[in-house]
Amino acid sequence: MTLPDVVQTLSYDEILNENLSVVKSILPDYRPAEGDNVMLVLRAFSDRELNLKALFNILAKGFFLSTAQNNDLDNLAETLYGIYRLPGSKPYADMTFSLTSILAYDVLIPAKFELVDETGSHFAKLLDDVTIKAGETSVNGVIELQEETISSKVKIEIQVSPLPYVKVKQLNDFINGSNPESDEELKERIRVSLADKSTAGSSLTYKSFTLKSDERIEDVKVLSPSAGVVDVVYYSSVADNVMQERIENSLNADEVRPLTDLVQVKKANEISFDITGEITIKSGVDASSIYTNAVNNFNTIKFKIGEDVSIARIINLLMIENVIDVNLTAPTANIVIDDYSIAILNNVNISYKVSNEL
The missing domain is CATH 3.30.300 (GMP Synthetase; Chain A, domain 3)
Incomplete structure (x- = not known):
């Protein structure tokens, strides 16, 4: 997407010449010379004007969805669309609830049962009800850390409102959370x-x-x-x-x-596939770097649900400057993906050779 017209193209030389024209209109006999006092002042003011316009460009970008970033984007999203940045997802861990002695009745540990770490600064809640059946001594459940982060090694094994005869033990680290929305x-x-x-x-x-x-x-x-x-x-x-x-x-x-x-x-069902083949690189160039750049194009390749895997797209990613031929051995045809599936690139095994032709 092109930048809005309000974002100006900046040129120090153009600003300096415009300011010089203003001075000449006021002092028709003035002849600029490098190092004279007028030129020193003009250069200083032109440099300041350039910086102010650059700052204006940064501020102006904050008013457009396509160019706003960070806090500017947050304010734009809230003010115009009533949308807030997702803080991320809370990670979870497995927890064992056990009894100090066998009981003749069921013991229910309700969902949202709260636990805390020994510092009192990290909390977790049980996601679903779990029941220790009469005559049994333990049951496993899943607790959710009440913080948005990818993972955490914190141990949360203290009951906020202790249940009689019930002990708790966290079985693993908190996993499968996520960072805030980009x-x-x-x-x-x-x-x-x-x-x-x-x-x-x-x-x-x-x-x-x-x-x-x-x-x-x-x-x-x-x-x-x-x-x-x-x-x-x-x-x-x-x-x-x-x-x-x-x-x-x-x-x-x-x-x-x-x-x-x-x-x-x-x-979505995951349909994994591999890419194998060979590229031919023009002689007289850094073949190793070109090969690396071509293969690295697959690092960011992603498919949408229901999107077919196109051989033409694969060849296009490999056919960078100084690559003169692509020979794919897999896939040999377009891979058709149904509406309930998604293509997942598994392995990329591409070799290269250098052309004998000058």
């Missing part, structure tokens, strides 16, 4: 969220509410295989039961799902 992710969600203001049940409405249910979600596709049935297909490289539950809870809200819609949330 600028580009927030911008994409703002564009999709415009559907939130439309009639409930639209495709983009379902997509918007799915994306903001868990920051870790990477792609969403909404399908309607039959009248009144809505399939919400999502993909995340770290998908888990917690994410599934968050999506289902988000889409069951009255303002999202019309009474007549049957909403089914499904994780």
Whole structure:
């Protein structure tokens, strides 16, 4: 996307010449010479004007969705769209609840049962009810750290409101959280969220509410295989039961799902594939660097749910400057991906040779 016209193209020489023209209009007999006092002042003011215009450009970019960043983007999102940056997802860990002695009745540990670490600064909550059956001594559950972060090694094994006879032990570190939403992710969600203001049940409405249910979600596709049935297909490289539950809870809200819609949330099937082949590089150039640059193009390749794998796209990524031929041995044809699946690049095994032709 091109920059808005309000963002100016800056040139020190143009600014200096404009200021010099102003001086000549006031002092017609003035003849500029390097080092004279007038030129020193003009250069100082021109440099200051350049810096002020550069600062204006930075400030102006904060008013446009395409160019705003960081706090400017947060304020723009809140003021114009009523959208807030997702703080990230809370990680979780496995927990064992055990009894100090066998009891003749069931012991229920309710969802949202709260625990704290020994410093009193980190809290966690039990995600779902768990029950230690009569005659049994333990049961496992999942606790969620009440902080948005990718992971944490903190141990949280102190009951805020202790239950009689119940002991707790955390089995592993907190995992599968995520960092706050990036600028580009927030911008994409703002564009999709415009559907939130439309009639409930639209495709983009379902997509918007799915994306903001868990920051870790990477792609969403909404399908309607039959009248009144809505399939919400999502993909995340770290998908888990917690994410599934968050999506289902988000889409069951009255303002999202019309009474007549049957909403089914499904994780996209992963279709893995490898790329193998050989590229031919022009002689007389740094073949190793060119090979590295060509292969590195696959580091950022991502596919959307339902997007086919195109051989033409693969060849185009390899066919950089000084690569004169690409011979693919896999895949040998386009890979067709259905609407409930997503292509995942597994291994890239590309070799190279240098052309004998000068």
